[in-house]
Amino acid sequence: MRVAKVIGNIWSTRKEEKLSGFKLLIVQPINVLDGSLDKAPIVAADTIGAGVGETVIVVGGSSARSAAGDMSVPVDATVVGIVDDQEIDPDVLQ
Amino acid sequence: MRVAKVIGNIWSTRKEEKLSGFKLLIVQPINVLDGSLDKAPIVAADTIGAGVGETVIVVGGSSARSAAGDMSVPVDATVVGIVDDQEIDPDVLQ
Amino acid sequence: MRVAKVIGNIWSTRKEEKLSGFKLLIVQPINVLDGSLDKAPIVAADTIGAGVGETVIVVGGSSARSAAGDMSVPVDATVVGIVDDQEIDPDVLQ
Amino acid sequence: MRVAKVIGNIWSTRKEEKLSGFKLLIVQPINVLDGSLDKAPIVAADTIGAGVGETVIVVGGSSARSAAGDMSVPVDATVVGIVDDQEIDPDVLQ
Amino acid sequence: MRVAKVIGNIWSTRKEEKLSGFKLLIVQPINVLDGSLDKAPIVAADTIGAGVGETVIVVGGSSARSAAGDMSVPVDATVVGIVDDQEIDPDVLQ
Numbered sequence: 001m002r003v004a005k006v007i008g009n010i011w012s013t014r015k016e017e018k019l020s021g022f023k024l025l026i027v028q029p030i031n032v033l034d035g036s037l038d039k040a041p042i043v044a045a046d047t048i049g050a051g052v053g054e055t056v057i058v059v060g061g062s063s064a065r066s067a068a069g070d071m072s073v074p075v076d077a078t079v080v081g082i083v084d085d086q087e088i089d090p091d092v093l094q
Numbered sequence: 095m096r097v098a099k100v101i102g103n104i105w106s107t108r109k110e111e112k113l114s115g116f117k118l119l120i121v122q123p124i125n126v127l128d129g130s131l132d133k134a135p136i137v138a139a140d141t142i143g144a145g146v147g148e149t150v151i152v153v154g155g156s157s158a159r160s161a162a163g164d165m166s167v168p169v170d171a172t173v174v175g176i177v178d179d180q181e182i183d184p185d186v187l188q
Numbered sequence: 189m190r191v192a193k194v195i196g197n198i199w200s201t202r203k204e205e206k207l208s209g210f211k212l213l214i215v216q217p218i219n220v221l222d223g224s225l226d227k228a229p230i231v232a233a234d235t236i237g238a239g240v241g242e243t244v245i246v247v248g249g250s251s252a253r254s255a256a257g258d259m260s261v262p263v264d265a266t267v268v269g270i271v272d273d274q275e276i277d278p279d280v281l282q
Numbered sequence: 283m284r285v286a287k288v289i290g291n292i293w294s295t296r297k298e299e300k301l302s303g304f305k306l307l308i309v310q311p312i313n314v315l316d317g318s319l320d321k322a323p324i325v326a327a328d329t330i331g332a333g334v335g336e337t338v339i340v341v342g343g344s345s346a347r348s349a350a351g352d353m354s355v356p357v358d359a360t361v362v363g364i365v366d367d368q369e370i371d372p373d374v375l376q
Numbered sequence: 377m378r379v380a381k382v383i384g385n386i387w388s389t390r391k392e393e394k395l396s397g398f399k400l401l402i403v404q405p406i407n408v409l410d411g412s413l414d415k416a417p418i419v420a421a422d423t424i425g426a427g428v429g430e431t432v433i434v435v436g437g438s439s440a441r442s443a444a445g446d447m448s449v450p451v452d453a454t455v456v457g458i459v460d461d462q463e464i465d466p467d468v469l470q
Contacts, residue, residue, distance in 0.1 A: 345449075368384060
């Protein structure tokens, strides 16, 4: 899973029917070591009510469909958790 | 999912039989933060009638087959939505 | 899916039994915008009779197994079409 | 699979229900040739009791769900082994 | 599939039970055009008896589980063939 910041929303009216009812967020993957941006933002489905500004955990690939609760929903990224806290021991990398 | 611009069409006559009936689009993934190009263009199946110039949401991996409505269709990228609007709060990244 | 050039063949005698009967091609992903090389060449299974020098569409991931016609065949890239023509509108990216 | 160092923990209270009971680790993929960091850290589910500072093997994609013992658990990275030892013959790359 | 060199072995005693019985190899993906290294080495399961120094074909993603002969084995890279020979026509890229 990736850690990302929710940075916005994206709307689509003309879309695959099975996406109806899913809120689509724009999330920016970040490097937890220093908070820097990692790769381009992606679009993730939200099922837990994450809001702009929150740090979240995003699951990708077919597992995003598990997270959506229905393996036929065409999503490849889903928010699965809102981060409360993290603790990193940078000395491990020395 | 990725946000991309539809930039063209690609045609193939000699192809895997199960691809028949799918329109194949050339889509350029873009970085929604600044509109810059992100990675090389890819080929995506279209099931919702997206046209050249439109900004779309593309799903990848096995989920692209869910989007195609048949898990036996050999696609790994499918257009699942046409973007109406997006709203990004860049301050979140400061 | 990715657009690639078929640049060669690769042979393996000692291999996973279920790969028997599949021709293995070396394909070079290209950027359709300018024909430049994108990433390193990969090995793709061929089921439609693509030859060296042809421009093809390659599907990746689990969808490559759909393309091989048997989900138990251990391939992650399969040629699914030979490109006849493509049409790109570069103005869309301006 | 990737070799990674466990560098920390991450906690989420508001999360997808099926993630409950899984410890979430922050792991930093490393290049086994020289120990350098490779890509950004990711979040991996732990089912074998790996601790901070340990070198582990991480499986990604849908296989991470196999590792979690339940294909409906929405994870895309799971620790599947703690590395005891590795032996590399760098001459092979000359 | 990727072409890679087998450069070493990696051992894990405390591991996911279903990995037992699989030999784990360290393989270095290479660019077949010039033999240069491509990306960091990965860990691949071996079912065909590949040895250090051999050039192999590695399959990734869920297809690695097909190759392991059991879709519940948590692997995302498996050696599926030992390369006998390859033939590339570099003129195709001119």
